[in-house]
Amino acid sequence: MEQVNQGVRENVYPQAAQALYRTLSQVAISAVTPLAAVIVALACGAALLWLNGFNGSDVVTVMIFGSFQDMRSVGEILLKATPLILIGAGLCVAFRCKIWNIGAEGQLYVGAIAATFVGTSIDGLSVWVHAPLVMLAGAIAGAAWAGIAGYLKVRFQASEIVTTIMLNYIAIILTSYLVTGPMKDASAAYPQSARLVREAWTPRIVSDMRLHVGILVAVVLAVALYIFLQRSSRGFALRVVGQNPHAARYAGMNVGRNIMIAICISGAMAGLAGAFEVAGVTHRLYQNISPGYGFEGIAVALLAGNNPLAAILSGGLFATLRSGSEVLQITSQVPQVLVLVIQGIVILSVVAFAKLRDIIRIVA
Amino acid sequence: MKLSRRTFLEGVAALSIAVSVPAMAHAEDLKMGLLVPGSVSEEGWNRIGYNALKGVEEQLGAKISYVELQQNPASFEKAFRDYASQGYKVILGHGFEFQDAALEVALDYPDTYFLISSSSIHEGNVIGLNTDTSQPFYLMGVIAAKMGRKAGLVGGMEIPPIQQAFAGFKNGAKSVNPDFPISEAYIGNFTDTTAAKEAALSMISQGADFVVPNASGATVGGYQAISESGPDVRSFSIFSDFTPVAPNNILGLYVADYAQGVVEVVRTIKDGSPPTENVVFGLKDPKVMSFTFRDDGPVSVPEDIRAEVKAISDKIAAGEIKTGE
Amino acid sequence: MDDMMFLTFLATLVGAAWRLATPLIFASIGEVFSERAGVLNIGLEGTMLVGAFCGFATAFATDSVLLGLLTGVLGGMLFGLVFAFFTITIKADQIVVGAALNLLGMGLTAFLFRTYYVSTGKGIEIAQPVHIPWLSDLPFLGEAFFQQNLIVYSTILVAILATLVLYRTSFGLTLRAVGEHPKAVDVAGRNVAAYRYGAVLVGTGLAGLGGAFLTLGHSNQFVEGITSGRGFIVLAVVVFARWSPIGAFFVSLLFGLFYALQLMLQAQASIVVPYQVLQALPYIMTIITLVVVRGKGAAPGKLGQPYEMR
Structure with a gap:
């Protein structure tokens, strides 16, 4: 039946258009639940504001539209989206392999430390060498930090949920030690590292905006991870290990190695995000380099249904919410932490709608 | 309220x-x-x-x-x-x-x-x-060294406003008695009131009888510990008025307006x-920085020490004493 | 340090350790129930914050610590109900829902606190240490063990009660079976979901109590993020304790001990190690102990897996 249909269509549409049609309808279907979830979450946010004496419609008029005033504010959203997309896309890989890496925050910090070290201790390189070197350092450090948890899981069956959380604390404390001690800027009283040398800075896209090429790197890597997961044999192996480790082992796959690869990819992405925060945004290491991007990245991956391609969109959405929540406080004095509530509800609604879709599918 | x-x-x-x-x-x-x-x-x-x-x-x-x-x-x-x-x-x-x-x-x-x-x-x-918080803390250090046996300082994170204050306290205490013991601890954040409380309690148990917490939101935990440890432990209220929390211990107030x-x-x-x-x-701006003593508490700073502190305060305001690092 | 000094140091340390361990004890014993029934709740940080906030808000309005503790527990259980609905009824992934609840708990408590408490002044009257005649006055031992408030003492009761319930009642037996062989329980005609709901509610109720202790029994103020990561430490405690309530009690104490030691050693001028090393110690120790007590032997067989009814 299906073949007949296809045969008929083939005469009408050229093959490429047909493929496009199929992909688009797939995207449309899979976009419905996250969209509905976002609408529910915004409605809940509005209700919360209304209940507490604020203006509920601000959630849309100020929080969403307010963040798209001009090119610069869009640039600021993309700037916030960069770490979220990187971390979110990386975590998609780990979560697909059923590795619960809760430690992206710590991996981000370690990446930032390594980037700072390479960006401050070397001088005289060209920007073409130094800037990528800084990124690489961040990615390697992040991967190594995540690799500790991976190794402990593979070798000692230590729960990665627990070890990655512990490694978060250790990385943050380590940063605090470094910027008050060995890496402290000698010329300043404040706990911050020296400024990275110019050549180490991540180049900006437009010279008078803060947006840097990190956003392009993030998008490209997210696409690459999507292709890796869907099209490569290694990506396939990761997914099988995630779905059924026993079957994977039975099929001769090295479960431990796949776990290590998955967690290290997610760690590298988080480390890279940390490198961009230092080399692209602050140009120094501070004690609080991340406002919780590592934890928010978990939500980004979940909203994306563990699909790195979709993480680009969900990362952009979360960045918009975060940016908008600041505008909301400035204009309407709504506590900015509202964004956490909305993010939490987004995840819960995604879960609920996915279930609803399953039920509808079964009934239909 | x-x-x-x-x-x-x-x-x-x-x-x-x-x-x-x-x-x-x-x-x-x-x-x-x-x-x-x-x-x-x-x-x-x-x-x-x-x-x-x-x-x-x-x-x-x-x-x-x-x-x-x-x-x-x-x-x-x-x-x-x-x-x-x-x-x-x-x-x-x-x-x-x-x-x-x-x-x-x-x-x-x-x-x-x-x-x-x-x-x-x-x-x-x-x-x-x-x-310049090192100035009022210098005065507190002087009072601590004159009235107490050992001082304890509980900080939030090691950042300049807090380091500056503690440096002032230590300089003030050393100006009276170079060997005056002072212990110092950082809780590592500004949220954990219980940690601030326990840090202060542990200092008190180790003999500190003049304790000043300085940890932003968590500060109140320190005053609670002081209050629970009885009137022998003295303190100063910093930034805000904490006397309701530790009415029997606070000798005076440094309030920064x-x-x-x-x-x-x-x-x-x-x-x-x-x-x-x-x-x-600094102390030269009395409208901004007020350093006052309490008279309604069970313990108070004796008149002779007050006079001395006043003299030192005037010298600091005139720039004759360097209080910071 | 001479001997007297050392004894004082030790007595203070133990006393502080017990107080610092109290929220961990409540929450980890609760999580033992939940995990024994096969439900892994990583949303404890948010749950504890809800307990801390509800407890504070109630006591602030009514001046009653007891009412505060009660609403702290209820707040935790209400949060637990959301968790249970999503993970047991809808069968959503437990990690996903737990992560969402952490965001929700942090966001909601901070939002409400910032909205309604522009100033909390001197805070609330908290539970006072009880004086036990003779015992409280013992040298050293008195300070270490007998100068705590009732909430701290109740941790012993909770640990014993939890052990009795888990190992000596049919509820406990079934609950553990639900975590190991849910199918067998189902076949025997008992409702797996109901037991899991029960376990989650016990767990989140105790987590709420742990949070409420922070604002009602230890410090007298709510501060945003007052739990400071304790909800995550609890997860480590449970694994380290091999899913036993008594174990959770002692492992929590060990964590409390590390935490107190860290604060006390900093105050020793003779110690020159950067204080951050001491701060990191509990976390490093957790990782090491996970490696040392390795193996999944004691972990509930179906931990983290939703149960599909036939």
Whole structure:
């Protein structure tokens, strides 16, 4: 039946258009639940504001539209989206392999430390060498930090949920030690590292905006991870290990190695995000380099249904919410932490709608 | 006192309508924005910035707004820009960490004044406002060394405003007795009130009888420990009035009326003669920094020590004693 | 340090350790119930914050610590109900829902606190240490063990009660079976979902109590993020304790001990190690102990897996 249909269509549409049609309808279907979830979450946010004496419609008029005033504010959203997309896309890989890496925050910090070290201790390189070197350092450090948890899981069956959380604390404390001690800027009283040398800075896209090429790197890597997961044999192996480790082992796959690869990819992405925060945004290491991007990245991956391609969109959405929540406080004095509530509800609604879709599918 | 933000905002709205009518006569209203790295609901650092903002509103009739950012350097620049682009004349970044971002944005908004708390910068329209806490803490150190056997200092995180204060305390104590023992501990955050409490308790059990906590929102935990340890442990109330928490232990109050200082600086900006260098508030500015003794408590500082402290305070105000590092 | 000094140091240390361990004890024993029934709740940080906030808000309005504790528990259970609905009824992934609840708990408590408490002044009257005649006055031992408030003492009761319920009642037996062989329980005609709901509610109720202790029994103020990561530490405690309530009690104490030691050693001028090393110690120790007590032997067989009814 299906073949007949296809045969008929083939005469009408050229093959490429047909493929496009199929992909688009797939995207449309899979976009419905996250969209509905976002609408529910915004409605809940509005209700919360209304209940507490604020203006509920601000959630849309100020929080969403307010963040798209001009090119610069869009640039600021993309700037916030960069770490979220990187971390979110990386975590998609780990979560697909059923590795619960809760430690992206710590991996981000370690990446930032390594980037700072390479960006401050070397001088005289060209920007073409130094800037990528800084990124690489961040990615390697992040991967190594995540690799500790991976190794402990593979070798000692230590729960990665627990070890990655512990490694978060250790990385943050380590940063605090470094910027008050060995890496402290000698010329300043404040706990911050020296400024990275110019050549180490991540180049900006437009010279008078803060947006840097990190956003392009993030998008490209997210696409690459999507292709890796869907099209490569290694990506396939990761997914099988995630779905059924026993079957994977039975099929001769090295479960431990796949776990290590998955967690290290997610760690590298988080480390890279940390490198961009230092080399692209602050140009120094501070004690609080991340406002919780590592934890928010978990939500980004979940909203994306563990699909790195979709993480680009969900990362952009979360960045918009975060940016908008600041505008909301400035204009309407709504506590900015509202964004956490909305993010939490987004995840819960995604879960609920996915279930609803399953039920509808079964009934239909 | 319990005041919900809702009633508070309504009050502000009513008030601003009331004042805006005569203010219409002015060519433009003064608008002031505030960036704080945390919640203004806690008795601590962020509240001080908020009070300054309120002071400017009440005394200069400014339109005000504030934003509570998480401690995230990446968001600072955008917040400055948001305010500046909306025509805010003065923006106070409450903490040294705002300095780099302000410098960046200031280039694009030469007519806006960027005030930075706890900073000693002065570059064009970016002006640092530093309250030299080492001065009152120096006096506390003197009192501790004269009245106590051992002192304990509980800090939040190792950042300049706190290091500066503790350095002042140690210098003051050493000026009386070079061997006066002082122990110091940092809880590593500004949220864990229980850690501040336990750190203070442990110092007290190890013989400290003069304890001063300085950990922003978590500070109150330290006073609680002091209060629970009986009247033999002495302390000073810092920044806010903590005497209700430890009524039997607090000898006096160091209250920083940062608001007064900020109001004066903003007034000069409003009048068109902004400060030409970075601003340092100290004991020389009694309106900003008040150091007073309590007489209603069960213990109080004897008259002879008060006289001595007064003399030292005058010398500090005159610049004859260096209190910091 | 001479002997007397050392004894004082030790007595203070143990006393502080017990107080610092109390929220961990409540929450980890609760999580033992939940995990024994096969439900892994990583949303404890948010749950504890809800307990801390509800407890504080109630005591602030009514001046009653007891009412505060009660609403702290109820707040935790209400949060638990959301968790249970999503993970047991809808069968959503437990990690996903837990992560969402952490965001929700942090966001909601901070939002409400910032909205309604512009100033909390001197805070609330908290539970006071009880004086036990003779015992409290013992040298050293008195300070270490007998100068705590009732909430701290109740941790012993909770640990014993939890052990009895888990190992000596049919509810406990079934609950453990639900975590190991849910199918067998189902076949025997008992409702797996109901037991899991029960376990989650016990767990989140105790987590709420742990949070409420922070604002009602230890410090007298709510501060945003007052739990400071304790909800995550609890997860480590449970694994380290091999899913036993008594184990959770002692492992929590060990964590409390590390935490107190860290604060006390900093105050010793003779110790020159950077204080951050001491701060990191509990976390490093957790990782090491996970390696040392390795193996999944004691972990509930169906931990983290939703149960599909036939």
